[in-house]
Amino acid sequence: MGGAGGQPLDGRVEEASHVAAKLWEQADRLNLRGCQAIAARCDSLIHARRGDLKRALDSLHQSLHLMDGLDMPLERARTLLALGIARRRTRQKASARESLNQALDIFSTAGASVWAERVENELVRAAGARGGGLTSGERAVAERAAAGATNQEIAAQLFLSPKTVEAVLTRVYRELGVRSRTELARQLGHVRAE
Known part of the structure; x- marks a missing residue:
């Protein structure tokens, strides 16, 4: 399996590992918690690429812990x-x-x-995973919308944010070629009073 420019991905992971080690070294030497947090996240991505998800999760928790009290919202x-x-x-x-x-x-x-x-x-x-048409997650949102639930209600039922529900419905409308909840209800076989 190759990476960008035909370079093997394993070689790129090793390269990334060396860069992360240098970042750790500099962050530790200068006692920069924000840089240590980013280095920990880099480590997690390397562990995940190597298939070690337990170590990846540990590194991500370490990264979040190091960010506590720092003003780094995007990181x-x-x-x-x-x-x-x-x-x-x-x-x-x-x-x-x-x-x-x-x-x-x-x-x-x-x-x-x-x-x-x-x-x-x-x-x-x-x-849920996509298996031709809508994913199970998209279908769950679509079914609730077709049955008349509001975005807020769907968000509460599925433990999502209202913005996520809105984005999912946008994708569902595009996937199914519909423009309204009424059309969505018809497409999914729901009878809705107009």
Whole structure:
């Protein structure tokens, strides 16, 4: 399996490991907790790439701990995103959603829309895998919307943020070629009074 430019991914992981070690060395020497936190997150990504999700989770918890009391909201959100992905991969769906929702709140508040969209995509993945058409997570949102539930109600029922529900419905509408909840209800076989 190759990486960018045809370089083997294993070689890139080793290269990343050396860079992370240098970051740790400088952060420790200068006693910079913020840099230590970022180095811990880098370690977690390296562990995850190597398939060691337990060590990846440990490094992510270390990263968050090092950020406590520091004004680094976007770095905290990036670490929460990585934690949500790692938890999803270890089948910890509820805690994955919790981490991802925290990340989404931070990114949305900061206006980091590209990052927020990435988190929304991960929230959908945490809800279920795509198997032709809608994912199980998208279907759960769509079914509730088609039955008449508001975005707030759907968010509460599925432990998502209202912004995530809105993003999921946008994808569902696009996937199904509908423009309204009424059309969605018809498409999914729900009878709704107009």
